[in-house]
Amino acid sequence: MASKHPWPEVVTLQHEPLLGAEDPPVFRIVNPAGRSAVLLTADHAGRAIPRRLGDLGLSDRQLASHGAWDLGVDGLGLLLAARLDAFLILHNYSRLVIDANRPPLAPDSIVSHCEQSVIAANVTIDTAGRRRRLEELFHPYHRRIAAELETRQGQARPSVLVTLHSFTPVLGEDVRPWHVGVLHGRDGRLARRVREGLQREPGLRVGDNQPYAVSDASDHTLVVHGEGRRIPHVELEVRQDLLASESGRQAWARRLAGVLENALAEGFPSHPEGPASIR
Structure with a gap:
């Protein structure tokens, strides 16, 4: 099956690389041999910035804010991977450099503002600079996820994708009352099981595709x-506080x-058209 989101053309870069020897790796793998069918991702787990970009002209407070990364999701991911015995991949770089969970052609793939401050290095970025961020910080992360899923498929091993995020309790003037959001797109079968499991807990406010x-x-x-691969999947957003x-x-x-294990104990939701691969 052809992907609905083909990878943009990868251009061989002829200029100096963005990342240097002192920069951290693009992503971190935890529990690579995990036996669970669950594969955990944390797209906004880190807030590193390549040394060549300095501090993007932002304050320490801004670089530590939700605008820069998903607070608490790295620790949650590590604990959840240990409990499930699951493979976990965490992106190490701030979404202010490039957002690992935005389509590469999306306007907010590289944002122009953090809170009320202009990010000059992003506003003035040229086509070559954008390609460099994609090639060095975006594509390696997604290629690693794809490689893991393809390996599992080749081993006839089931895969369940669970993406982890956190959300700020207050955005502008909006107070978010939900404790957790359960997100999905066209295929909400696993999300429905997970949401129903969470809703059984007294006092827990669960958002259905919210916030x-x-x-x-x-x-x-x-x-x-x-x-795209037609595997069971769900996105979980926990409130940061x-x-x-x-x-x-x-x-x-x-x-x-517990909720994920119970949801999967009912059997793996199968796509009516069967699994698919993205090449």
């Missing part, structure tokens, strides 16, 4: 690697592990 909704224009990881402490992260890892 965000998955779409081809706004999401890449779930759409390409989940929908609930992940601010180690005890909070432990509680959410325990809760999400």
